Amino acid sequence: MSVSHLQDLLAASVDRHGDRTAIVGADESMTYGELDGAVNRIAHVLLSHGLTPGARVGVLAEKSPWTIAALIGTLRAGGAYVPVDPAGPASRVARIVGAAEPEVVLVDAASRPLLDEVLAELPEPPVVGALDAQEEVAFSRGDLLVAPTDAPGAAPTDLAHLLFTSGSTGVPKGVMITHDTVLAFVDWAVRHFGTAAGDRVSGHPPLHFDLSTFDIYATLSAGAELHLVPPSLGIDPRGTAAFIRDRALTQWFSVPSVLTYLARFEAVAQDDFPALERLLWCGEVLPTPVLAHWMRKLPHVRFTNLYGPTEATIASSYHDVPEVPADETVPVPIGRACDGEELRVLDEAMAPVPAGEVGDLWIGGAGLSPGYWRDPEKTAAAFRPDASGERLYRTGDLARVDDAGVVHFLGRADSQVKSRGYRIELGEIEAALATVPGIRECAVVGVDTGGFEGTTICCAYSVAEGHVLPATDVRRQVGALVPKYMVPARWAEMDDLPHNVNGKIDRPALREHFAPVGAATGGR
Template sequence: MSRPAGHLQDLLADSAQRHADRPALVGTDETMTYAELDGAVNRVAHVLLGHGLTPGARVAVLAEKAPWTIAALIGTLRAGGAYVPVDPAGPASRVARIVGAAEPEIVLVDAASRPLLDEVLAELPTALLGRPPLVGALDTQDGVAFGREDLVLAPTAGPGVAPTDLAHLLFTSGSTGVPKGVMITHDTVLAFVDWALRHFGTRPGDRVSGHPPLHFDLSTFDIYATLAAGAELHLVPASLGIDPRGTAAFIRDRALTQWFSVPSVLTYLARFDAVAQDDFPALERLLWCGEVLPTPVLAHWMRRLPHVRFTNLYGPTEATIASSYFDVPEVPPDETVPVPIGRACDGEELRVLDEDMAPMPVGEVGELWIGGAGLSPGYWRDPEKTVAAFVPHADGERLYRTGDLARVDDTGVVHFLGRVDSQVKSRGYRIELGEIEAALATVPGIRECAVVGIDTGGFEGTTICGAYSVAEGHVLPATDVRRRLTELLPKYMVPARWAELEDLPHNVNGKIDRPALRERFAPAPATTAATGGR
């Protein structure tokens, strides 16, 4: 297979030439062939250029996962812009912070998300993604369609946009309560796609899952690797997130050849016994990334699906999708032994270093740093955080500090051992507990608060727990606190367990005793879990 071209939008243009009549995107009630998707992308690009989009400008995309939303992402690139996918299920305050920080020249929004946009940022220029008056048309606010599919644009971005320039901004949790924008360039995504196509052997006609939301970086792999291969991307409805049997039926009915998701989805299906013995006969590959996958869950899946190849991927958003992989060779004989994160993907580098950034001896625990082709340029308009996280090594290599603990065994395989800081992984999202605490502290009546993550082991994974004390004269049940937080944070960041305390525990230095809080929330000792961290 030829090496991917210099810009992400080139992947679609090349496949549209070779596979015009093949299905490209399959939604709930809409399918686009490669030729139709290429035309839809052209229409979006013409609308943006008609608006006067300047090279490198940001375009916010606030829309549910659907074929036309993906056309909007790629159309932004074709017009020479960079897209910012925004979660339409997020609270209004967070949407406002993200869109405000990105400073887009225009917002592409679907009809379902339009009221949310009007609530938080009505003054921004807006184009509406919708069907009337033309199926799949992109309309302006007054409903007049413009942009024509038969006006062909060059597939490569406009003048001044290089492969090393910004392709999209992905906002992740920030410890101070403000989401961080991670800058992702064309070439970093292409480097991973190039490796993944060769490693997994994706081919035309493969049916690939599109499970993650579009503001989550795993979706970047789904979209561009699928389109590069001439395969079919089957968009998994968000409603299946709480329906394990429905999710299993989706894999079965669509005859998917590849499933890629966060481990919590696999855990959920295993917990409800939704997968039968030798189920999903078309499935060839099952991949996970983003959080811990308990080893018993992996063993369950491998025993049920002996015909499937299982791969653990690891990597933070700052290193673009994934930096390492481990192809699990057999059903784990000991379910208490964690699965390694493996070896670096081509062009990537994993280093386990001590506090002075010197290599740790084989078998010794140190902090994991990443270098190589996938590294982001840094955080959007935040040079201080960028300098702290992306550090030049003495040998001249630029490295990213993951905050993960790891060791290298005598075969060169890397094993993940937990976190250095207060960051946790829950439902595939990397969450700064400090952001939750910052939001919790704004709730009227809260005197003191703290948030901890508890690894419950087995099928449950990490649980976020919140503890608080109440100021004198206030009554504040946990149900009220939780309701208030849902107005400030995405649902996946709201603690699942609560404790109202007369006073939070403190250590001898007067700081909140977080180990004591974790002990308070912790269940009985649980089985060690396998890793699929990010």
């Protein structure tokens, strides 16, 4: 059958692999036929509720086969889904739901208390559909129906989902992702990695993280098995290793901090994971010594670095590492553009810089998002045409191209950092800090302290006269406003923050303050 929308990937695989296992969760699994039936049921109920073409459907639920059915069911009903972090603070979830304006929010029982907090903050709360309980709109796991025939048609360029990332003003940004951008990457990835029906693929990232899009739709495209990794394994390196081993996974895909964590705790034995064929990472820099450690432990595995921001849909470049790096002080390249993508290293005038010189990294091609949800100003600033009129996205990263045409990532050019695989605007954390009573001045910086999490988020603050603010109190109050991964790990209360000659907070000096002894810091 012709595949022009993401939900078509499931429909095509049902025809070929109806009795094969599609998704394996913590305590349940679904075959392709069962998943298709669950998707149909959800689509029918959404349509009977009156879901309008292109409407957003929020999905606030823990990662499970039924939750993934809700995502695809939304697409089959002609809507676009908005996955929301069920571990997020209510205030941030409310900002996301308020910005997306979904007609319906689908919620599981575990996330219902959080949604109740969110609904209390919204002037016009959406209708709530319960994924596993009797609520305003109920979804039964029985009586699965045939595919709906009244779902409105959607163009491949229509919105498939909204992914909210950290925003510098304290308001999360909604990145619009269309069907065709995901399909372009999935088509390349399935061919490049040889994903097939016999594969058992990890589903490690949370569903609001764009890397999960690759896990879900590449697996469905190939008729493979998606094994959902429980969030609790994020702090259990030996449990994570046992999961890979016991599930006989053939592909593992995660952020580098997970790989670093497993290496640091020696959780992987020599020649471990005999079924594993491919190990992929994306989202931040994997230290070369950690990669070398893994490659020596697993000589039978193929290792690939993927690179790309959410705005360019999952990943835009790849680098297959051919052998154990001879020099572990040299970072791993981000490589070459995936089919249909384009990486350019440009100067301030958007002209190409010579090979070997540092410039701003821009991305063009099939994966580009239409932009930010209801924010034409931010969209115009980030997505710009070159001299020929081709639309490009400025990543905010610095890079260089070597003589062989391979691209090397050199770090961030702004205040955005990557930590534990998440892209974080330090300004959003500072905006939360500014709401804490008694804070006189504050600054948040990212420092490479050698930790497994990648960039360590550090906060310095001073206290107004008459106030007492221990770091534990500030941390608690900030933790109520931002997700856990955005709460600074290191804190320093100062009488006065350092300032430069222009009167601005001296952030390089703060990075030096937080840096490990003997470590060098860089950036602006």
